[in-house]
Amino acid sequence: MSYDHQEIGDFANERDAQDWAERNNLDVRxxxxxxxxxxxxxxxxxxxxxGDSATSDLSYGRRTGFF
Structure with missing residues (x-):
């Protein structure tokens, strides 16, 4: 089964990406x-x-130099 994904941004490593996801209440799955x-x-x-309650652009912080 294929799922539609939204690219969020670049991270130094998977742990940093997981930390970001946890701060945004996203399931690692x-x-x-x-x-x-x-x-x-x-x-x-x-x-x-x-979901519908998410901001329209969760990647904003990632694309404005936060790395």
């Missing part, structure tokens, strides 16, 4: 990591996990 080699990982979250 809804996360998808894509390796960027030695540059860390890109995190995507299943859209259905974001």
């Amino acid at each position: 809804d996360l998808h990591y894509r390796s960027r080699g030695s540059r860390g990982v890109t995190l995507s979250v299943r859209r259905s996990a974001l």
